[in-house]
Amino acid sequence: MKIPFSCLKKHVALAETPTEIANHLVRLGHEVEAVELPRAAVKGVRVGLIESKIPHPDADKLSLLTVNIGENEPLAIVCGAMNMGEGDKVPVATIGTSLPNGMKIKKGKIRGEVSCGMCCSEAELGLAEDAAGLLILPADAPVGAEVGEFLELEEAVFDLSITPNRGDCMNVRGLARDLAADAGLALADIDLAEVTVDATLAAPKVTVSAEQDCPLYMARSIAGVTVSDSPAWMQAGLIMAGMRPVNGIVDVLNFIMLDLGQPMHAFDADKLSGDISIRSALGGENFAALDGRELTLNAGDLLVFDDSSVIALAGIMGSQPSGVSDGTINIILESAFFRQARVSETRRIYAMVSEASMRFERGVDPLMVEIAMQRATAMITNLFGGSAGAITVCGEPGNINSGRQVRCSVSHLESRLGIDIPEAMDDVLARMGFGISRKGDDLQIDVPSFRHDVSIPEDISEEYARVIGFDAIPELLPPLATTAPVQKDTAIHDAVTGGFLQVVSYAFISTSEQRLFVAGDGADIELANPISDAMRVMRRSVWPGLLNTAKHNLNRQQAGVALVEQGRVYQKTEAGHEENNVIAWLMTGEAQTDEWFAAVRQADFFDLKGAVEAWLALRGLTGRFIADDAIQGLQAGQSAKILIGRVEAGRIGRVDGDIAAALDMDAPVFVAEIDLDALPEGKKAKFAPLPEFPGVERDLVFLFDKDTSSDAILNAVKSAAGKLLTDARVFDLYAGKGVPEGKISLGIRFTLQDAKRTLTQEDSDTASNAIIGAMEKRFAAGLRG
Amino acid sequence: MADIDAMIEQLDVILKAAVDAFAAAGDREALQQLRVRYLGKKGALTEVLKGVGKLSPEDRPVIGQHVNRTKAALAESLEQREIELAEKAKTARIEAEKADITLPGRKKTGGALHPVQLGLDEITAVFAQMGFVVAEGPEIEDEFHNFDALNIPPEHPARAMHDTFFLKDLQTNDEQPMLLRTHTSPVQIRAMKRFLAEGGEPPLAVVAPGRVYRCDYDVTHSPMFHQVEVFKVDRKVSMAHLKGVLKHFLSTYFEKDVAIRLRPHYFPFTEPSAEVDIGCVFCAGKGCRICKGSGWIEVLGSGMIHPNVLKSVGIDAQEFSGFAFGLGVERLVMLKQGIPDLRLFFENDVRFLRRMGASR
Structure with missing residues (x-):
């Protein structure tokens, strides 16, 4: 909300600079987004006296003026306007001036005649949207003075962000009240305009049947107005406050709303048929809103009717046909109090925000309803003529939001704020409109009708704290509790030790991305209001996000990436839904770059398998990788499920070639995912004495059939080698020249050790023979010659 | 011889x-x-x-x-x-055996934690050291925990400020719509309820990090971001304690003695409520482009827990009081590391991650 400084000064005699006032506003809780100086742009526009005016010799519509701007020589100016004459005073933009519309004034020739400046209209000065001719200044304007200073245009405008609880401050008067109370200044009385009531004019007939939502409704007729534009000063004020001038009547109502906070509405009386009634919608009524939208209304909406149609969505917007236009002669003026929750709900349903609805839903002052009506009547009749009838009043202003009291103790407030509260604070609250009585430690506080946000002791504590300033509250560390340390989740920290970069991707992906790795089984959780199709469903796998990130980086000249993400996956279940913590990896491209000591190598399945195994080992876990050709989105023959004990805790594999190709990813892509919630507790390290006697290491190389599982081979070795075996692993794998077609040469290195003695040749021969026998028997594999 | x-x-x-x-x-x-x-x-x-x-x-x-x-x-x-x-x-x-020792060493290429993770870890650690217990909550929430229990009734204007993502065909047992939590504040409700259900009695001090979602996507807004919720409930907890904890936290996090300024604000779940500014970490309060010349930078929202919130979980608001605040992790990391653009966090460019992440 934008508030011109001059408007504030009409309510309270503020002596400080705009910057100082802005600081006070901030301290009082009104965020100042900016202090604008919109009129700085008219610097260089001076009051000029037209000394002579003759027609341009070569152009019918131009005049040649000599204009005195208080310098030695008058200026010669070529002017296209028609409404000025000798002796008039007009604004003159001198050479070098920049106008609000961006025009820069230069010396020039117009149709052969020299022009040393420009005479300005209201529009050119940014005071009005458009203008028919020059702005003629009053006769007492001092020649040569800055027009901005003379018209008091050069002023600050506060751009404020008013919090939703402070509906009372969505107007100049409310902010002035806060500032006055803070500075100890008097708040000026509201100008209670005298209105002469025309007794011959019938008061509108109004029935309110929804008293709960509309506890107060006032209406009055004003007959015989001549609608024209509002005066320049009012248009300028509205523009500065960020509102567009519409027509004289609407401008007056908006101006008063900005000033006093009471939204009002004017109907064209000749467009209404019959009496006015305020009642709840039954549902299905049609409404042609002023903003051009056609709505079908819901039961419960609060409406203003005439005999034939809905003429307003109460507190939000009037209807198009019943609105005031330039040709309007008779009007009915509405000023009312509509219940906040009602306005809020209705405007949310139709996504229809107006200056009026913003104020009604935050709560207006019931005591301002009539005052604003009187001010508006006086202004309208003064500016546009016409006579006003008596006010029809439905409801009792004094019954609304009245009689509210907060009782609390000073010590309670002090304990919540952590400061001492001096008695002098009572005066400040009184200036803010609160009624205060003290009995010892006890406070009894009457809340004014315009403060909808104050109802409990904590609200009072905030009022005190606002005024003394939060800076006055000391910084105190509370007594620190000692709590048992909680085991930190180190899943991601462990994962990045293996050279992986942690990424964070959005939890929502597109439906087609979801389908890459998860079948469409109806368990997707879909957003009702997604930002885009790319962010439509809650992910059930982290892989699509990792794939996108990998692609993003490969497109940026990265030769290879190793990524890891920890996050949640989400899906519907029979019981409702679940969100599970997972960790997921992706590797593609170069696992080893070309170096002076090593050759380039592309990542393969075993790079990622090793990373997952190392990660599991850090948690005291060992995984079993069971080949599984049926994992969606992974390539058969290079994919596996990961079992921890008996629990299937994850999956690993190469991304299906078609999926990678669709993303233009050439190198094989490997992914893995582990369900963190499914992981059992890992083994804790247990002490075992170090061996005293040396072990024996032996190598055996066999020829196996090509498809033999190394896991099965090692298991057979382990069961055949006897109790002395401490380790067995594959140390060599070869196929090709020297190995028969369909066979692989596989080297097994095993270690024997005894805690009580040094082993003999006989020991290792026994184990070797047992292993050779087992390989022969189990796999028909013989030693490689 | x-x-x-x-x-x-x-x-x-x-x-x-x-x-x-x-x-x-x-x-x-x-x-x-x-x-x-x-x-x-x-x-x-x-x-x-x-x-x-x-x-x-x-x-x-x-x-x-x-x-x-x-x-x-x-x-x-x-x-x-x-x-x-x-x-x-x-x-x-x-x-x-002489070697060209200017050749590069055989490095193991290290990985790195994401800068947001680093921020979460640093922030959580400060509070853990102060005795705050770490808690987490669901990202898929109901309106009760995300709004109602936090003193934001359905027609409240503040509810509209939250730009909530709602979820299709997903409802609570009493047919309330489900949504993606718009802040980590619902963890306040869940942590307090769980604590009381387990027979606990205040003091209770909790730090709750997590992902939150808002239906807002532009240069300065991400539909998903990270918050840390911090609250403490005890007898005689005052606003002075809130300021003390904020001062300690912000000075520790920014590794310098930062000035803090509280401005009255409005949040439905706190009363009084305050926006917290820190003296600009770029210009030391002199005024620069980042702080728009004001010398102050808004970093988080805070306040004294509203009695209605305490009541909603069954804590006697007369006997106990508490403070709470919620901070945006990305914002703090951007300020600390001088990162100019929020979108960098979610683009996950590995050059950014290597440079800004905590290397391991």
Whole structure:
């Protein structure tokens, strides 16, 4: 909300600079987004006296003026306007001036005649949207003075962000009240305009049947107005406050709303048929809103009717046909109090925000309803003529939001704020409109009708704290509790030790991305209001996000990436839904770059398998990788499920070639995912004495059939080698020249050790023979010659 | 009788020849052969000694002394030459093994934590050290925990400020719509309820990090971001305590003594409520582009927990009070690391991640 400084000064005699006032506003809780100086742009526009005016010799519509701007020589100016004459005073933009519309004034020739400046209209000065001719200044304007200073245009405008609880401050008067109370200044009385009531004019007939939502409704007729534009000063004020001038009547109502906070509405009386009634919608009524939208209304909406149609969505917007236009002669003026929750709900349903609805839903002052009506009547009749009838009043202003009291103790407030509260604070609250009585430690506080946000002791504590300033509250560390340390989740920290970069991707992906790795089984959780199709469903796998990130980086000249993400996956279940913590990896491209000591190598399945195994080992876990050709989105023959004990805790594999190709990813892509919630507790390290006697290491190389599982081979070795075996692993794998077609040469290195003695040749021969026998028997594999 | 003088002369000849031979020996092997030739069982000296028997008894000790002296001189000369050769060999080996130590080392390419993770870890650690217990909550929430229990009734204007993502075909047991939590504040409700259900009684101090979602996507807004919710409930918790904890936290996090400023604000779940500014960390409060010349930067929202929130979980708001605040992790990390654009966090460009992440 934008508030011109001059408007504030009409309510309270503020002596400080705009910057100082802005600081006070901030301290009082009104965020100042900016202090604008919109009129700085008219610097260089001076009051000029037209000394002579003759027609341009070569152009019918131009005049040649000599204009005195208080310098030695008058200026010669070529002017296209028609409404000025000798002796008039007009604004003159001198050479070098920049106008609000961006025009820069230069010396020039117009149709052969020299022009040393420009005479300005209201529009050119940014005071009005458009203008028919020059702005003629009053006769007492001092020649040569800055027009901005003379018209008091050069002023600050506060751009404020008013919090939703402070509906009372969505107007100049409310902010002035806060500032006055803070500075100890008097708040000026509201100008209670005298209105002469025309007794011959019938008061509108109004029935309110929804008293709960509309506890107060006032209406009055004003007959015989001549609608024209509002005066320049009012248009300028509205523009500065960020509102567009519409027509004289609407401008007056908006101006008063900005000033006093009471939204009002004017109907064209000749467009209404019959009496006015305020009642709840039954549902299905049609409404042609002023903003051009056609709505079908819901039961419960609060409406203003005439005999034939809905003429307003109460507190939000009037209807198009019943609105005031330039040709309007008779009007009915509405000023009312509509219940906040009602306005809020209705405007949310139709996504229809107006200056009026913003104020009604935050709560207006019931005591301002009539005052604003009187001010508006006086202004309208003064500016546009016409006579006003008596006010029809439905409801009792004094019954609304009245009689509210907060009782609390000073010590309670002090304990919540952590400061001492001096008695002098009572005066400040009184200036803010609160009624205060003290009995010892006890406070009894009457809340004014315009403060909808104050109802409990904590609200009072905030009022005190606002005024003394939060800076006055000391910084105190509370007594620190000692709590048992909680085991930190180190899943991601462990994962990045293996050279992986942690990424964070959005939890929502597109439906087609979801389908890459998860079948469409109806368990997707879909957003009702997604930002885009790319962010439509809650992910059930982290892989699509990792794939996108990998692609993003490969497109940026990265030769290879190793990524890891920890996050949640989400899906519907029979019981409702679940969100599970997972960790997921992706590797593609170069696992080893070309170096002076090593050759380039592309990542393969075993790079990622090793990373997952190392990660599991850090948690005291060992995984079993069971080949599984049926994992969606992974390539058969290079994919596996990961079992921890008996629990299937994850999956690993190469991304299906078609999926990678669709993303233009050439190198094989490997992914893995582990369900963190499914992981059992890992083994804790247990002490075992170090061996005293040396072990024996032996190598055996066999020829196996090509498809033999190394896991099965090692298991057979382990069961055949006897109790002395401490380790067995594959140390060599070869196929090709020297190995028969369909066979692989596989080297097994095993270690024997005894805690009580040094082993003999006989020991290792026994184990070797047992292993050779087992390989022969189990796999028909013989030693490689 | 042999001539003692001839023998002595012979010894001198041997010594001289040996010393010359030692000096000529090019390596340890050649030297070893010379050792055998002169000092071995069948060596030159032994040969001389064989003639001792032919000497007269009175000459024998004399020649014996000469032999011993020569032997000692030979041994010393040999040893010295051995040392010379060893040094020469070592020098040659060092020369041969010389490396271009300016070549890059064989690095294990380290991974890195995401800068947001780093921020979460740092922030959580400060509060954990102050005795706050870490808690988490669901990201898929219901309206009760995200709004109602936090004193934001359905028609409340603040509800509209939250730009909530709602979820299709997902409802609570009492048919309330489900949504993605718009803040970590619902963890307040869940943590307090759980704590009370387990028979606890305040004090209760909790830090709750997590992802939150808002239906807002532009240069300065991400539909998903991270927050940390911090609250404490106890007897006589005051706004001064809130300020104390904020000051300690912000100074620890930014690794300098930062000035803090509280401005009255409005949040439905706190009363009083305050926006918290810190003295601009870029210009030390002098005014710059980042703080728009004000010298202050808004970092988080805070306040004293609204009695209605305490009541909604069954805590006596007369006896107990509490403070709470919620901070945006990305915002704090951007300020601390000088990262200019929120979108960088979710683009996950590995060059950014390597530079800004905590390397491991």
